[in-house]
Amino acid sequence: MKPFIDLKAQYLNIKDEILEIINEILESSHYILGENVRKFEDEVKSYLGVKKAIGVASGTDALHLALKALDIGKGDEVITTPFTFFATVEAITYVGAKPVFVDIDSRTYNIDADKIEEKITPRTKAIIPVHIFGCPANMEKIIEIARKYGLKIIEDAAQAFGAKIGDRKVGSIGDIGCFSFYPSKNLGCFGDGGMVVTNNEDLADKIRILRNHGSPGRYIHNTVGLNSRLDEIQAGILRVKIKYIDHYNELRRKKAAVYTKYLSDAVITPDEPTNVYHVFHLYSIRSDRREKIMETLQKHGIPSVVYYPIPMHLQGALKSLSHKEGDFPVAEKISKEIFSLPLYPELAEEEIFQISQIILRCLQENYS
């Protein structure tokens, strides 16, 4: 079986730099909250064009800390998408707030901004748009709604480091932006890691204290926080990789375009709204013959994965919200048709051609 994402190919290309920085950190014996975390936070600030960046232990913690910093809790409602990775919703439940879902747009698979307003109640405190698969959500409309109703915006940019709307990078557009550096993300480390970014200094100060046991100074605790720090080795690895992120994203876009060229007449290929820079964390296509195509690919040693087969409102863990099939028809339909093909910066174009040919042949045979 070929890899779905070839993390080793990427490592081998930057191996010397990675080993050098890891060795430096090991020799320094400074493993938690040292100069690499500080420098990586500075590099993220200048890359995204934000005032503050705080390294944390994961993308899930980034969301949890963002909600805590905004004092969102019991009795509050947070609007988000049912078509995401579970962590988005998990974080809302961590603070005791209620996730309120809004169906998605059938082309970008992001929250349908035109359906947000009808879900707003006096208890609504925030909106969490997710830039799914690396495609920015409709932030212009979401900001307009947030202003009108006095809501906060937390961007879940876990899949979209470097994605843009115009020349604004996602994560820098709402009140708080949250990133994940899980190894398979488009900017990934070699373990768990995350980042919270904001232009609001008070929120940044709060998050900085909350990530370290609510401690503003040694053995002083004014609030209860988390143990959620990005560690030095992961920060060091990310300092090497962030230098190449624009190059990696460009390669992802180029390879996505090759797939689209071959496949757009046979399946539903990803959309890129005007003025948007999609970073293709995943290359996801739709077909009503998904199972057949996936099975055929599998037979040829090509992996493909369904992101995501069950929308959030139908997850067992969220039974208490009493949702049922039919509540979010677009998300449900897309979960039944969508699947992702191998895509990573080092993937050969010849390979994309072959994968596409297998899909096209499979669909032709299926017709006759």
Ligand SMILES: *Cc1c(COP(=O)(O)O)cnc(C)c1O
């Ligand atoms: C990966 C991911 C997260 C969680 O990030 P972790 O670093 O794995 O905790 C949150 N939201 C989305 C959309 C993700 O893809």
